[in-house]
Amino acid sequence: MPTTTNNKEPKFIYAFGGDKADGNAAMRNLLGGKGANLAEMVNLGIPVPPGFTITTEVCTYYYNHNQHYPPELEGQLQSALRQLEERLGAKFGDKKNPLLLSVRSGARASMPGMMDTVLNLGMNDETAKILFDLSGDERFAYDSYRRFVQMYGDVVLGLKPETKHDIDPFEEILEAKKHKRGVKFDSELTVDDMKELVVEFKAAVKSRTGHPFPDDPMEQLRGAIGAVFGSWMNDRAQTYRELNGIPAAWGTAVNVQSMVFGNRADSSGTGVAFTRDPATGENVFYGEYLFNAQGEDVVAGVRTPIPISELQKDDARLYDELNAIRLKLENHFKDMMDIEFTIQLGKLWILQARVGKRTGFAAIKIAVDMVREGLITKNEAILRIDPNQLNQLLRPVFDIKEKKKAIDNNRLLATGLNAGPGAACGKVVFNAHDAVEWTARGEKVILVRIETSPEDIKGLNVCDGILTARGGMTSHAALVARQMGKVCVAGCGNLLIDYKKAQMAIEGHSIIIKEGDIISIDGTTGEVIAGEIKSKPSDILQVLISKEMKPEDSEIYKTYRDLMKWADETRKLHVRTNADQPEQAANAVAFGAEGIGLCRTEHMFFKEDRIRYIQKMILAENDTDRQKALDSLLPLQKQDFFEIFKVMNGLPVIIRTLDPPLHEFLPNEADAPVAAKYLGISMEDLEHKMETLHEANPMLGLRGCRLGILHPAITKMQVQAIIEAAMDAEEQGYKTHPEIMIPLVTHVNELQIQADVVNEIAEEIFIKRGRRIKVHIGTMIELPRAALTAGEIAKVANFFSFGTNDLTQTTFGISRDDSAGFLPYYIDKKILPADPFQTIDRSGVGRLIEIATAAGRAVRKNLEIGICGEHGGDPESVEFCHMTGLDYVSCSPFRVPIARLAAARAALHHLR
């Protein structure tokens, strides 16, 4: 139930202004982020244009009551307006001192670009004249007027382009006018042009909607409020909410605020700033502004603005005032803030402040720096970083030599703003639709747009890099890129993009880049280069993996190191890695892996010289020939394991016995003749064998432990290789902790049979060598039956490892290989809440994991339990593993840091 007003009716409107606000920052759910922060700033004594917030409860009520407002709203609106009028000494619709308003949305979670805004509300022919009279600035009055008519016509009256290929009706009129006048910028138009534009805009409204443009300010206000609530349910807002998991029931608030004008004269302006650099995280004041402009001009990216550092030179007093507010806000909100400000005739106003979007780089640096500065705690820092953002720190950067060579070869096309750091390379596409389609078929694409808009959200989501011709660091493209962690170069003014021809020319360059051509963009430097460029590892990799860089030489590394240290102090889950090559294992250890959770022995078979032995083994007509082939493989496998044990030196290493169906090792059609010759058999025999081994559903066929049970010689060879390798390593002074894992067990008897083989071989070796080592035997839990009968299985197994890929496939009855035909549709249409191969499905697969964990531990208290599916590196899945009480997650080496941080966050969110 809503809070009630003094006379006990529910309170739907909260006022702010002067040094007093009804609300504060804690009332975010009710007032939305914008409204709550406006109130908070007023309370902090920051200059905010007065106004009021209509609560999110009104939005919820509106959609729960067939789009009707609560009956109390109208009275409260009138009284809030009166209060505002009294405070400002102006009056809404007044002929002497008319009050002008802005109306903006403001949801609980920030939804940039998703919601619509109307400025200058209250204008009509009369008000425009009065504004001219009062300001003495005719140009300002009519510029404001034509802006209002355009914005209102667009947002409230719905005169939007009908398809994305259509031109905006207002832009069309505006462009025609500029063309007629022979000018390039709006600011070059005359006052008369503005007046004509108003008339032409209104005519367009009349002809398109059949109704005249509303001149009554109150009607305008009601329309604008309705449009904000209406926009809560528009397609872009819904898409954004789906992508970000925001419930529709939260609703949006509406902020009605008195206007201040950045377009009132050259002593006016408007800008956007960040309290730290949102791209690098550096503690510098960062932002940009435009003189003689209104807010939307900056974020829309139509004009390229001036860096905020220029303001210091232009107007040191204003800069100092703004910088003081910056420091006050950071100290108060203890986070990097994104500020919108307007200067009206030299006076500074803050229009809004919110926590700023930032790159992964910046997020990590800011969080770590703020701990160092004493602003936040280590735990707060951990909770503030999305683990996936660590990806950006590990992402490759272009090889400097390669890039230099390309530049020397005249391949540098342009330099824009470094809006999203990282190196990306891909085929050029010119619209979001193509981006989605091309990536769906496996292409890497760079989405190139003159400027991006919320309509492009799906394309932005899938592309590898974003390149825009217009817009600054706070443009839509730049914001989205930072949020999604995309590589982005923005505001590359010399790109001449022709959507129709699907190509772009470059000013000052003879090249024409066509759709499908490859380009490389460096989001760290802003460079755009034709063709492909080799990339090189990030700082972290150069420090940890290649050792080309010393830790002390990299600020990024040191930041990463500190954060990881804090995460490790916090987390309860161990993190292992999936690796089957010594180098992989070494990398993973450098990334903090505490063991190998899955070493797939079959990957070792795919090397050229080995595949033939495997083929010989499969094609063997008798046990002797089969054994011969296995004997050839033994020293090779043993050497691999030996190297891995050396690298891991005492950390646990789980080695899985042969898993995939044998036919996966047979040659493909192209290789068959060579293979037949090499193997000394006829093509006919080879084809016959391939036919024999063909399976209708190989995923559920003869694979996993079924192979080892039917062909115990394979298991024996592998076990011998593992144990002898471990003993050899120990004899050379290394420590070892081998764990042998049997795959695809569905009944405890299968595990028992394979465990008997392991023990038998181990015993033979121990006797031969006259000493023993500890060998752990465990199993994958990757079939529903194994999970359901885990109590039985735990009697034989020392450890469980959930193979969540296969477990998801069998639990859902979905073959991942065949899911492309329906799974994307399912996820798009929300039939499934998420891709179950990415994030563990808690109600189905997760339930099996819980059942198996409980049953296993009931039988064997110290049963070691982990997961080794691809979910092991997914933060949400890591959280689930923490909550379920697993011992570890195992993931690919590059996701180890992500899993460490995710595990720390899970530990902070859920005590266990």
Add this chain to the structure above:
Amino acid sequence: MPTTTNNKEPKFIYAFGGDKADGNAAMRNLLGGKGANLAEMVNLGIPVPPGFTITTEVCTYYYNHNQHYPPELEGQLQSALRQLEERLGAKFGDKKNPLLLSVRSGARASMPGMMDTVLNLGMNDETAKILFDLSGDERFAYDSYRRFVQMYGDVVLGLKPETKHDIDPFEEILEAKKHKRGVKFDSELTVDDMKELVVEFKAAVKSRTGHPFPDDPMEQLRGAIGAVFGSWMNDRAQTYRELNGIPAAWGTAVNVQSMVFGNRADSSGTGVAFTRDPATGENVFYGEYLFNAQGEDVVAGVRTPIPISELQKDDARLYDELNAIRLKLENHFKDMMDIEFTIQLGKLWILQARVGKRTGFAAIKIAVDMVREGLITKNEAILRIDPNQLNQLLRPVFDIKEKKKAIDNNRLLATGLNAGPGAACGKVVFNAHDAVEWTARGEKVILVRIETSPEDIKGLNVCDGILTARGGMTSHAALVARQMGKVCVAGCGNLLIDYKKAQMAIEGHSIIIKEGDIISIDGTTGEVIAGEIKSKPSDILQVLISKEMKPEDSEIYKTYRDLMKWADETRKLHVRTNADQPEQAANAVAFGAEGIGLCRTEHMFFKEDRIRYIQKMILAENDTDRQKALDSLLPLQKQDFFEIFKVMNGLPVIIRTLDPPLHEFLPNEADAPVAAKYLGISMEDLEHKMETLHEANPMLGLRGCRLGILHPAITKMQVQAIIEAAMDAEEQGYKTHPEIMIPLVTHVNELQIQADVVNEIAEEIFIKRGRRIKVHIGTMIELPRAALTAGEIAKVANFFSFGTNDLTQTTFGISRDDSAGFLPYYIDKKILPADPFQTIDRSGVGRLIEIATAAGRAVRKNLEIGICGEHGGDPESVEFCHMTGLDYVSCSPFRVPIARLAAARAALHHLR
């Protein structure tokens, strides 16, 4: 713990004889079936040669203690022997009146032919002479002696043939002797021949074992007891136990009994009898005997014996005495009994009595007759019949005209004993190994043997029919056939089988039947006919289905009808059928189906004219073409459903929407050119489409409701056909109960989407027709996730149907199509306790069924739940469904009676 003797030591030996026994029939677990019944017969006053039983606890002790006996055994054995000697006035190893013994096994469950027996124990050169002196019959004495040496050598000393192609060493000596003497039968040998045989047999023992044959009776006895316990673990016994689910821990008892001699003179003999006909169940005394023979001669089938009815003519007094015992036993044991008897010098002795094996026919008739006779209750009758035995009543018989034609064409090869009723037709194989191998590749085979032995058990298990040249109705082949429900013709003396040439000649016929030739055998008449003969339906089918026979004309039908009536009064589970054709549905109703549990709509698509529409639908380039193809299918589907609703007239009919992957409907390689022409597309396009639709694991691909979600037009067409058909049927005066079932649901949202389609279409039709019908919407639960989230799904579903085929596949991670490579091995090696596709796996799949049932009912109390996998007709699975509280099982029409009976048995076993 064993019972204790008077002096408080555990009692391991129970004596019987005269009119007093330590034990009785209730002590079956301790004394074994044979021992308990011997004691019981003594208590009933039936003449039984005195002896004692060593309990099964000794066997268990023996195997639990590294093959050592309990220390108390020796003392108890000595004292039991003394007691027996006192009772008989004879003495073991005595030189005046030596006691001779038989030693036999006797497990808790009857294991015919599985355990070994030694007769005439106590004989040596001295005893033979004394036996000659005492009996005045030298031939008897030395015949008994040579039998003992052979049997003891074989069973106790292990002088068996080393491979199955070897000749028995004793048989080799015997055959050589007969050849030398130019005689055919053992009985034609002279006393001197017998004496020589004893010497030659003993020499063979010496040369093969390196030890002389033991002459000391006590050493013989200990050896024989050891051999019985040893034989508990021999291969044949283990195989039999595995096939029949008998735990090894039960152990066997040993029965030591004083000898009576059927080979003492022509006034002696031995025989086997059944208190009713074990093949037909008729209440007639049935059996056969041999004069001057010992027990093993009858059951081994070496000589073909004389029917028991002859005894009435030969010796009416003896016959009457035997018949009186027959009636006494049936009255006492209230079941059909199998009796072994021996006549020694005109005096009748009963050597054992046990519940007789019988055919399915006989089992049913005997049980029903005994209810009618007041011997047992209806419930007892139900519990006495293995539901699978009903199969025999439904099994086809040869078409009489066809058979007559074959006989007229001189194709009748022989007439043997009608040992296993029914008609079978298949390729001839001459050994069990081939039977297993040939059937594994899909052949139907008739296993032809001179005589069968326990070594043949695996072959007997898989073949379609059994034909033997030697042996009577109680021969091994006949016994096994009755037990397994196999068609069998036994004792066909004019077959001249040559194993080496793998062929048989027929005396009096010019034909040579080679391995692989087809023959037909009629197990009801004993006829063996060359080539294939058409068969016709059984009585039950002629009454219920073709109506060619009136109920009152068939005794078999009336028996069946009564039994089914009792079953229906008892069972709690409903039984439905899986049917998708009106005739199938009608048959199922005749068999007692109470509804259709699964109507697979896709089966209707495979008819020639329809498959092209489906192909058109799949190949459609756009929605219009797709809709056109669906429009063509609509009237056809509707007509099918209409006919089914008419047949079912108000019984529930569950219709499942399209389930299989679309590529299953595309033409195969051979059909492709025709199809392409018909469909008016190029072969290239067709091949491309086929490639596009190819899936790596189609079972887990785009199928089930995934199709209906991606192509709602398919669901719409099917729903329209169902509802319009139901309304049409109602308009013609039929009742309907349509239930629409959505397949392969893994998330409740999928069901919701399809339910919305159903409701939308239904509403359209209701509005058009101006009236409504009730349409139930439910889902298959056939994926683990659906079972685990059944509570969510039940919010949308009116009913659940467990698709246990797919549920087993996904729960085990085993594709049934691909399981041939390992599943038979798994079952053979007991890695899995049973074939999970035949019998529900209770710990895995069953657990999911329990979880889903509980969760579903918790949300929707009256949720209708059944199963429609092939398990619905498997008695063990039906029992599980009863225990879990399902509402119904659904199975193929021919298994409906089996399911009804199984449900009744489950209800008697488990109250719910």
